[in-house]
Amino acid sequence: MANEHDQPEPVVVTxxxxxxxxxxxxxxxxxELVAAARKVRDAGYTDFDCFTPFPVHGIDExxxxxxxxxxxxxxxxxxxxxxxxxxxxxxxxxxxWPWNISGKPTWSIPANVPIAFETTILLSVFTAFFGMxxxxxxxxxxxxxxxxxxxxxxxxxxxxxxxxxKDQRFDxxxxxxxxxxxGALDVERCFYESDPARKHMPKWISAMIVSSTAFxxxxxxxxxxxxxxxxxxxxxxxxxxxxxxxxxxxxxASDIFADGRANRGEIAxxxxxxxxxxxxxxxxxxxxxxxxxxxxxxxxxxxxxxxxGQGRYNIYCAPCHGYDGKGVGPIVRRxxxxxxxxxxxxxxxxxxxxxxxxxxxxxGQLFNTISNGYATMSGYASQIPPRDRWAIVLYVxxxxxxxxxxQGDVPRADLRDMPAPQQPTIAxxxxxxxxxxxxxASGVTP
Amino acid sequence: xxxxxxxLHPEEKYKAGKxxxxxxxxxxxxxxxxxxxxxxxxxxxxxDPNSGHASxxxxxxxxxxxxxxxxxxxCVAMLWLVILHHLVRGxxxxxxxxxxxxxxxxxxxxxxxxxxxxxxxxAGYEDLYYWAxxxxxxxxxxxxxxxxxxxxSPGFFAARFVIYGVIFSALASYFAKKSRLQDETxxxxxxxxxxxxxxxxxxxxxxxxxxxxxxxxxxxxxxWFSTIYGVNFWGSACxxxxxxxALLVLAIQRTGRLTRSIGPDHYHDMGKWMFAFTFxxxxxxxxxxxxxxxxxxxxxxxxxxxxxxxxxxxxxxxxLVGFWAFPFxxxxxxxxxxxxxxLVFFSVWQLVFHWLDLYWNVMPSYDWLEVGxxxxxxxxxxxxxxxxxxxxGFSPVDITVWLGLVGVLIFGIGRQLKGNLIPIKDPxxxxxxxxxVM
Numbered sequence: 001m002a003n004e005h006d007q008p009e010p011v012v013v014t015x016x017x018x019x020x021x022x023x024x025x026x027x028x029x030x031x032e033l034v035a036a037a038r039k040v041r042d043a044g045y046t047d048f049d050c051f052t053p054f055p056v057h058g059i060d061e062x063x064x065x066x067x068x069x070x071x072x073x074x075x076x077x078x079x080x081x082x083x084x085x086x087x088x089x090x091x092x093x094x095x096x097w098p099w100n101i102s103g104k105p106t107w108s109i110p111a112n113v114p115i116a117f118e119t120t121i122l123l124s125v126f127t128a129f130f131g132m133x134x135x136x137x138x139x140x141x142x143x144x145x146x147x148x149x150x151x152x153x154x155x156x157x158x159x160x161x162x163x164x165x166k167d168q169r170f171d172x173x174x175x176x177x178x179x180x181x182x183g184a185l186d187v188e189r190c191f192y193e194s195d196p197a198r199k200h201m202p203k204w205i206s207a208m209i210v211s212s213t214a215f216x217x218x219x220x221x222x223x224x225x226x227x228x229x230x231x232x233x234x235x236x237x238x239x240x241x242x243x244x245x246x247x248x249x250x251x252x253a254s255d256i257f258a259d260g261r262a263n264r265g266e267i268a269x270x271x272x273x274x275x276x277x278x279x280x281x282x283x284x285x286x287x288x289x290x291x292x293x294x295x296x297x298x299x300x301x302x303x304x305x306x307x308x309g310q311g312r313y314n315i316y317c318a319p320c321h322g323y324d325g326k327g328v329g330p331i332v333r334r335x336x337x338x339x340x341x342x343x344x345x346x347x348x349x350x351x352x353x354x355x356x357x358x359x360x361x362x363x364g365q366l367f368n369t370i371s372n373g374y375a376t377m378s379g380y381a382s383q384i385p386p387r388d389r390w391a392i393v394l395y396v397x398x399x400x401x402x403x404x405x406x407q408g409d410v411p412r413a414d415l416r417d418m419p420a421p422q423q424p425t426i427a428x429x430x431x432x433x434x435x436x437x438x439x440x441a442s443g444v445t446p
Numbered sequence: 447x448x449x450x451x452x453x454l455h456p457e458e459k460y461k462a463g464k465x466x467x468x469x470x471x472x473x474x475x476x477x478x479x480x481x482x483x484x485x486x487x488x489x490x491x492x493x494d495p496n497s498g499h500a501s502x503x504x505x506x507x508x509x510x511x512x513x514x515x516x517x518x519x520x521c522v523a524m525l526w527l528v529i530l531h532h533l534v535r536g537x538x539x540x541x542x543x544x545x546x547x548x549x550x551x552x553x554x555x556x557x558x559x560x561x562x563x564x565x566x567x568x569a570g571y572e573d574l575y576y577w578a579x580x581x582x583x584x585x586x587x588x589x590x591x592x593x594x595x596x597x598x599s600p601g602f603f604a605a606r607f608v609i610y611g612v613i614f615s616a617l618a619s620y621f622a623k624k625s626r627l628q629d630e631t632x633x634x635x636x637x638x639x640x641x642x643x644x645x646x647x648x649x650x651x652x653x654x655x656x657x658x659x660x661x662x663x664x665x666x667x668x669x670w671f672s673t674i675y676g677v678n679f680w681g682s683a684c685x686x687x688x689x690x691x692a693l694l695v696l697a698i699q700r701t702g703r704l705t706r707s708i709g710p711d712h713y714h715d716m717g718k719w720m721f722a723f724t725f726x727x728x729x730x731x732x733x734x735x736x737x738x739x740x741x742x743x744x745x746x747x748x749x750x751x752x753x754x755x756x757x758x759x760x761x762x763x764x765x766l767v768g769f770w771a772f773p774f775x776x777x778x779x780x781x782x783x784x785x786x787x788x789l790v791f792f793s794v795w796q797l798v799f800h801w802l803d804l805y806w807n808v809m810p811s812y813d814w815l816e817v818g819x820x821x822x823x824x825x826x827x828x829x830x831x832x833x834x835x836x837x838x839g840f841s842p843v844d845i846t847v848w849l850g851l852v853g854v855l856i857f858g859i860g861r862q863l864k865g866n867l868i869p870i871k872d873p874x875x876x877x878x879x880x881x882x883v884m
Contacts, residue, residue, distance in 0.1 A: 057882045075778065110739050113732060411818055 013165070013172060017191035021144040022047075022164040023176060024151065025184035030056045033159040036182035037062040040163065043178060047167035051151070051160040070131050077127025078120045085119030086112055100334055144192035162190075283386055285364030285371075292364035299390045309395030312388045316380055325399040359400055366393045451876030455706040460868045465701060469860025476853030484509070484846040497839070498814030498825060503566075504573040508666075508812050509844045510563050511574065512804045513851035515663055515679075517556050519800070520855060522655055522680065523687020525550035525614065527719075528621050529651055532637075532644035538715045540878035541707050542695055544869050547625060549691065550618040552858030557611030559854045564607050567600045575603075576814065576827030577668040587819060587826055590745060591669050598665055606661060613654050617647055622862070625869050632871035655680050663804070667811040667828050670749040674734045681727035685769075686800035688720040689793035694859070696786060704867055707879055710784040714883045717783025720796060724777065727803075728770040752810040752828075757838045761806055769799040780883070801848055812839070 013020035027033040030052060037050050041064040050059055060067075093099070094107035133139065145151045145162055154160055161184075163175055176187050237243050248254055248262035257264075266272065277283040282296040295301055314323060322329040328336075361369075370389045373379040384392070402409075454460070484506060493502035524546040531539045531546075539546070563574060572579040577591065577598035585592045596602075621640060628636040656676025664675045672678075692713065699705050738746040753762050773792055782788045811828035818824075869875060 055884065057880075057884065060884075071778075071780075110736060113736070412821075 015191055017147075018193040018195075019191060020165045020172070021190045021192040021194075022162050022166075022170075023172070023179070023187055023189050024145055024148055024160055024162040025179040025182075025187045026150060027159045027161065027183060028185055030059075030159055032183050033161060034059050034062045036161055036179065036184065039178065039182045040161065044169050045163055045167050045175075047164040047170075049162055051145075051154040051158070051162065053155055053157060053159075056159075068135060070128065070135060073131045074124050074128045077131075078124035081119040081121070081123030082116055084123070085116035088119070089115055100331065104330075104334075144190055147192065148188055148190055150186075150188060281364075282390075285367035287364065290364075291362035291368070293362045295363060295390060295394070299387065301394060305391050306394050306398055308388065309391035309393070309398075312384060313392050313395045313399075316384060317392065320377070325396065325403065363393050363397075366396060452879040453876060454868070454870060454879065458706045458868075459703045460707070460866055460870065461703075462863045462865060462867050465698065465703070465867075466860045466863035469863060470857050471860075473853045473856030473858070473860055477850050477857060478853070480846045480850030480853060482850075484843050484850055487843050487846065491843075494839075497812060498816055499573040499812075501571070501573040503571070504812070505841050505843050506847060507563050507566065507571070507574040508808055509841070509847035510851070511662060511666065512801070512808050512844070513848040514556070514560050514563065515804050515808075516686070516801055516848060517552075517559070517851050517855035517858075518658070518662075519679070519683030519804075520687045520690045521550050521553050521556055521614070521618070522658075523684040524691060525553075525618050525621075526651060526655075526680075526684065527687070527691070529617070529644045529647050532621070532640045533648055535641060535874070537874050537877040538712065538881045540872050540874045541704075541712055541868055541881070542691065542716070543872075544625065544867055545695055545698065545863075546691055547618070547622040548862035549687075549694065549859050551615075551622050551862040552855055553611065553615040553618050555854060555858030555861065557607070557615065559851060560607060560611070564604050568604050570600070575665055575668070576825075577665060579825055579827065581825040582668070582827065584819075584824060587817070587824060588669065591827075594668060598661075598668055603661060606657070610654055610658050610661075613650065617651060621647075625872070626865065628871050629866050629869060634873045637873055652680075655683075663807055666808050667749055669745065669827070671746060672734050672738070672749075674730055678727065678730040678734055681723050681730050682800055682803045684723040685720055685727055685796050688716050688723065689796045689800070692716040692720070692789055692793045693797075696790060698867065707868055711881045711883045712878075713786065713789050714780060714783045715881075717777060717789050717792070720793065721774070721777035721783070724770060724773050724796070728774070749811075752813075753806065758806075758810050761802070761838060765799070765802060765806055769796070769803060773799075805844065809838070809844070813837075 025036070027036055033050060033052065034056060037048075037059060040048055041062065048063075050056075050063060052059070089112045090107060098106040100106070145160075150158060151160065161179065163170060163179070165172075169175070172189075179187050250263060252262045253260055254262035279296070280286045281292055282298060285292055299305070313325075317325075318329055319331050320329045321327055322332070367389055369377070370384065370392055371379055371381040371386075380389070488503060488506040491502055491505075493499060494505070497504065499505075527539060527546045528543060528550055530536065531543055567574060567578055570578075575598070576582055577595060578600050582588055582591055582595065620643070624636050624640055627633075656679075659676040659679035663679060664670070664672065695704070695708055695712070695716070699708065735750065738750060741747075752758055773796055776782050777792060782792065814828055815826050816823045817826045872878075
């Protein structure tokens with residue numbers, strides 16, 4: 001309709017307030033508004049809109065508004081978020097800066113799902129939110145209908161239909177009659193100033209913008225001055241109670257106490273942490289100044305203790321030393337698979353063959369290595385309590401025995417699970433293929 | 447001309463009439479035929495020595511637990527819809543609520559059917575739940591399980607099962623009876639009473655649903671741990687439940703009933719729920735998987751090890767694509783939920799995959815492993831073993847038992863389809879009839 005060139009140019013109607021923008025009709029109920037919208041649509045009008053205090057069912061169809069394309073945009077946004085999230089993680093973790101963390105793969109889909117999920121949601125929501133604003137041509141701070149007092153009631157109880165004068169079909173008398181025929185309570189004309197040259201921003205708004213911009217520059221000006229000048233004044237303390245806290249630091253002076261020290265000595269009848277660990281054998285693995293060959297008296301060597309040791313070993317030691325103790329744990333394997341040289345990183349493969357140095361080590365020295373570390377290996381005293389460290393020592397002895405076992409040592413029933421009899425493995429190290437399978441079938445190993 | 451409320455069309459056929467009777471006959475027929483075939487197949491068959499089960503009934507009972515969980519889950523989902531509808535003062539579902547009430551009232555029949563595996567358990571059957579096996583008491587072999595055997599014992603299990611049945615049947619019948627009472631009296635206060643009752647009912651419902659999932663399904667692999675298991679089961683259940691509701695509503699409309707009251711906007715909302723739970727199920731399933739995969743502790747990962755490697759990995763991939771990705775992408779559109787053939791297709795599709803989900807949960811734990819200990823072979827249950835021994839090992843009994851129990855469910859729902867098929871005097875009915883999805 002809008003493209004029919006034989007139509008005459010609409011007559012410009014003006015009054016003292018300016019040019020005619022359009023007419024606004026009020027209806028009593030949402031139902032009447034919907035019916036009127038249908039009539040206006042059927043009469044061929046396109047530049048009209050309805051204004052209601054709440055969403056009215058069926059009005060889109062009555063006005064001839066097509067379904068929004070927003071869902072498709074949101075789908076596109078979500079899909080872009082999904083791909084972008086995965087790409088970001090691949091680029092950061094696997095391509096640009098691959099980093100070995102406990103021998104885990106640098107690129108693994110399950111680990112990427114939560115972030116890909118979040119980016120999908122994020123871009124979907126952004127597309128929905130900003131897409132809605134853009135498609136609705138928001139934000140719109142002013143509209144000619146705002147000039148009519150009636151329009152203020154549109155957020156309360158008014159059901160309004162406005163037709164713009166620029167519509168090809170618009171004719172002041174006929175259009176007014178059409179709206180009245182549809183049951184309008186009243187039809188009002190709306191005039192506005194169409195000449196852009198006469199649209200002035202109020203002076204107080206201009207003044208506000210200039211002054212607030214000037215205020216916003218003050219912090220930058222202070223920073224610039226401070227960087228380029230010298231001052232003998234003390235620092236400005238924005239949070240003085242944070243900068244000067246009412247407490248003493250260790251080994252500082254204080255005039256509160258008679259001895260002039262902030263430190264207070266040991267309080268009577270208390271014991272400092274670790275002060276009671278006097279049992280050299282239990283806490284240090286030493287007997288008469290030398291590494292012990294046996295176990296402390298309060299450690300009972302039982303199957304349960306060995307199993308405890310197995311559990312601790314698999315948690316703390318196996319990532320580097322391997323489940324079988326042969327020094328090829330997931331981290332080492334990963335390093336070698338990636339072409340790295342483990343000797344360069346100071347990772348030493350423990351020589352486990354009969355007569356190797358671990359075999360020659362006394363129990364006490366093993367305990368000390370677990371506690372305080374050796375070469376690249378750091379100490380585990382803070383993670384593993386002493387009793388568990390002794391349990392690991394016991395399990396390492398069991399691994400040592402198993403590494404030198406013969407086929408005759410294996411119970412008949414367990415031979416079934418073994419891939420080939422020549423390989424004297426204790427337990428299958430990891431599941432087939434990936435690091436996501438379980439480790440050894442703990443519990444069944446007799 | 448749209449209106450905010452509508453009244454029931456004067457020519458609407460909303461009486462059930464003979465519909466329920468026909469459904470019970472069809473359901474009974476299906477149940478007798480398929481359960482009969484299953485029994486014949488089982489009796490004629492022989493025990494599978496590779497499965498670690500001494501009894502040839504093991505497959506039948508595993509399939510029975512899957513089938514029972516399936517029909518139970520559909521009732522659970524519909525009870526949830528009824529309670530939720532009252533809790534949030536829902537509007538759209540009033541038109542389909544009576545049908546959902548009828549479906550949830552099948553609980554007594556479902557729980558009686560459940561005795562089919564609970565009674566053998568009580569009688570000492572050992573090859574369904576490993577915790578009921580005498581080797582489960584071996585404290586060296588089953589260190590973790592040993593501590594659970596107080597809770598997981600046949601007598602206590604059966605007692606809990608009866609309590610669950612009573613709670614669910616009572617909840618469903620309370621909401622349905624009050625609603626039918628409103629048909630007669632038209633008292634709007636009944637809606638208020640039900641709304642107040644729905645809040646504690648929802649709490650009770652959630653707790654008991656999780657407990658049924660833990661007891662009946664999760665204890666199939668009794669050495670495994672997952673706290674989100676019940677939520678995940680409920681998510682899967684709601685997919686099946688809303689799919690079944692949509693199909694039942696459409697079937698009832700084909701008999702000429704309710705054709706003017708329920709339309710595309712109601713289909714749309716049932717489809718939306720199915721869609722929402724399709725995502726919710728994937729979300730909880732991944733939450734369960736993610737933590738165990740990341741933690742990588744053998745006592746948790748063994749459960750996934752069977753499912754993600756070997757033959758079962760293809761079933762897992764089928765679940766990911768078929769139960770989530772495919773329906774998720776296609777149910778995004780409003781039209782796939784509003785156009786009847788499309789809604790029927792996705793409902794049937796999701797009902798099949800809901801079964802596959804339960805199958806995937808139970809059947810990988812069917813293979814038990816015997817291990818040597820001190821020169822004697824003892825049964826270690828579904829925990830141990832090499833994945834190379836695990837095969838999908840499909841059996842026709844898996845399908846026939848499932849279909850037979852679906853027959854039982856149809857029978858149970860048919861018994862409840864009587865009187866009015868729509869709550870004619872519910873204060874929100876007008877809003878539901880004029881319901882429009884924008």
